[in-house]
Amino acid sequence: MGMTDTTRRALLMTGAATAFTLGTVSFAHAADGDTTADGALTRTVRGTLPPGSPDFVYLPVELPHGVRELHVAYAYERPAVPAGTQGNALDIGLFDQRGTALGGNGFRGWSGGARKEFFVRTDDATPGYVAGPLRAGTWYVALGPYTVAPQGLAYTVTITLRLGPSAPAVRPAYPPERARGRGRNWYRGDCHLHTVYSDGRRTPAEVAALARAAGLDFLAGTEHNTHAGHGAWAEHAGDDLLILLGEEVTTRNGHVLALGTAPGTFVDWRYRARENRFGRFAREIRRAGGLVVPAHPQATCIGCAWKFGFGDADAVEVWNGPYTPDDEVALAGWDGALAQGRFTPAMGNSDAHRDPDRVGTPQTVVLADELSRAAILDGLRAGRSYVAESSAVSVDFTLTDAQGRSAGLGERLVVPPDEPVTARLRVTGAPAGGxxxxxxxxxxxHTAQSTGTGVDSVDWTTTAAYATYVRAEVRHPVTAPPLPGALAAFTNPVFLSFVEELTPGTR
Known part of the structure; x- marks a missing residue:
């Protein structure tokens, strides 16, 4: 059966972004042409979305009683476009009979543009989709026209229902929140990783193996706009590897990591910066025990640069994947905020999706009381961390006053304004000639050249009147002067505050 959506769509304000709702697909009256060879029911919808379409288009589907599997396939045309013009890109997802309300309970999966078909059953689902009951009622196939060519976006959606008794539901198993660890120590992690549960090409097993090979103590699975992979990690955790859960919330105005949230937490992404809704979802992330971490804030891909501001951020991903100019811009912006007294702890993650992306390049090294979800997140939130390009690079950085009191990363040393303070940097694995x-x-x-052998050391004296913070960078040799060499590591700051020395009788 075919339907032309341009004649049956209605404009609906949904509480998320403005959205089209198309005409309802019904299976109430099956005709001969609607039944497949195996007795399944199928419908096909065709239509064209014009340039300027809303961010989300919902196709209602009436599910009758007795459905054991819902299968959806889609395709769309990609006509040639003039140079410099974006062509068609169409994402897809699913909401169940509980509806499409922003932040509601109806979410059942999202694959973006990574898949052309998916299924949902009680006992299983395509990666990125949530298995569970297929209750009768109005379900919604969600289409996300990411970019639309001048000619419009012509699409086809085919819905197939297979009837019969459902298999028993499978209860998901989640990874433990604590690993053996080494007590209070420095732990290495990569907190931005993708698998086949969104647009990655690796399985959780493969990612866990690569994390161990990279010398990591913890990782976080952060799939685009879905929590469906949370139940896929338990068997890959161990005494040597803590696995955190989360989501990369991929909006049209930037991406943010919901990092270390409770198992099964879903965070909605259907809003733009102009709608002033992000604060609500930042609070939801924190209520779920997670951190709010804007990802690759200066990335140049469409919709990737962060435009919601940093007032709701617990940390920020300053370094994403192999070091590039957009990371240098992000570092400069982060440092500028530090100079204005706004400290958002910095992180670095690989954002690895597939070969040859390297898990653990870069990685965040955090001082934590133990290797547990709570302790790792506490360390990240406090800025007790630095970022390194690999486990071969280690950094030790402190500030010490004349009385021998010291402060480490993310901490503050309070001293008289002109009292000498020694910044002491020790680096193992610094690149030679950097x-x-x-x-x-x-x-x-202060700058010193690295030898690349043994431990490189730098001592430098300053005062609290001269510097409000000190942080360290380890750089590769310069390749394109006057730009500095690429980062091999950098630290969060150590802060300095001064107290005026009071004469007797003064207050």
């Missing part, structure tokens, strides 16, 4: 740099709110105030 640089060790000490950076304050004024800029790079």
């Amino acid at each position: 640089s060790l740099r000490l950076v304050t709110d004024q800029g790079v105030l």
Whole structure:
């Protein structure tokens, strides 16, 4: 059966972004042409979305009683477009009979543009989709026209229902929230990773193996716009590897990691910065025990750059994957905020999707009381961490005053304004011929060349009147002057505050 959506669609304000709702697909009256060879019922919908379409288009599907499997396939045309013009890109997902309300309970899966078909059953589902009951009522195939060519976006959606008794539901198993660890210590992790449960090409087993090979102590699975992979990680955790859960919330105005949330937490993504809705979902992430981490804030892909501001952020992903100019811009923006007194701890993650993406390049090294979800998140939130390109690079950085009191990463040392303070940097695995740099709110105030052998050391003296913070960078040799070399590591800052020395009788 064919339907032309342009004649049957209606504009609906849904509480999420403005959306089209198409005419309802019904299976109430099956005709001969609607039944497949195996007795399944099928319907096909065709239509064209014009340029300027809303972010989401919902296709209602009436599910009768007795459905054991829902299968959806789609395709769309990709006509040639003029140079410099975006062509067609259409995402897809699913909501059940509980509806499409923003932040509601109806979400059943999302694959973006990574798959051309999916199924949902009580006992199983395509990766990215949530298995569970197929209750009678109005379900919704969600179409997301990411970009639309000048000619419009012509699409076809085919819905197939297979009837009969459902298999028993399978209860998901989640990874433990604690691993053996080494007590209070430095732990290495990669908190932005994708698998086949969104647009990655690796299985959770393959990612876990690569994490272990990269010398990581923890990782976080962060699939685009779905929590469906949370139940796929339990068997891959162990005493040597803590696995955190989360989601990469992929909006049209930037991506944010919901990092370390409770198992089964779904965070909605259907809003733009102009709608002033992100604060609500930042609070939901925190209520679920997670951190709000804007990802690759200066990325140049469509919809990737972060435009919601950093007021709701618990940390920010300054370094994403192999070091590139957009990471340098993100680093400069983060440092500028530090100089203004706004400290959002920095992270670095691989964002690895497929070969040859390297898990653990870069990685965040965090000081935590133990290897547990709570302790790792506490360390990240406090900024007790640095970022390194691999497990071969280790950094030790402290500030020490004249009385021998010290402060480490993310901490604050309070001293008289002119009392000497020693910044001490020790680096193992620094690239030969690179640089060790000490950076304050004024800029790079001390530089030394790295030897690439053994431990490189830098000591430098400053005062609280001269520097409000000091942080360290380890750089590769310069390849394109006057730009600095690519980062091999960088730290969160150590802060300095001064107290005026009071004369007797003064207050």
